[in-house]
Amino acid sequence: MAQLVVNGVDVSVVHIANTRALRRTGLLGRSSFTEAMWLPGIKSVHTIRMQFAIDVAHVDKAGKVLRVQTMK
DSSP states (O other): OEEEEETTEEEEEEEEOOSHHHHHHTTTTOSOOOSEEEOTTOOOOOOTTOSSOEEEEEEOTTSOEEEEEEEO
């Protein structure tokens, strides 16, 4: 876990999924998630078998949020 400021907004807890195992598990098995998860180097995400909607922020290499998309 780490602390991150994105576009001036403090995201207090960030889970970094930087291994294949962490990315594969992701948020599966959770009924909610109030923190943020960073998937470095990932160009796409899916929500197969997810129990709740998530917001996905697309970020450039400089850390600037380009767009946010809600995935159900």
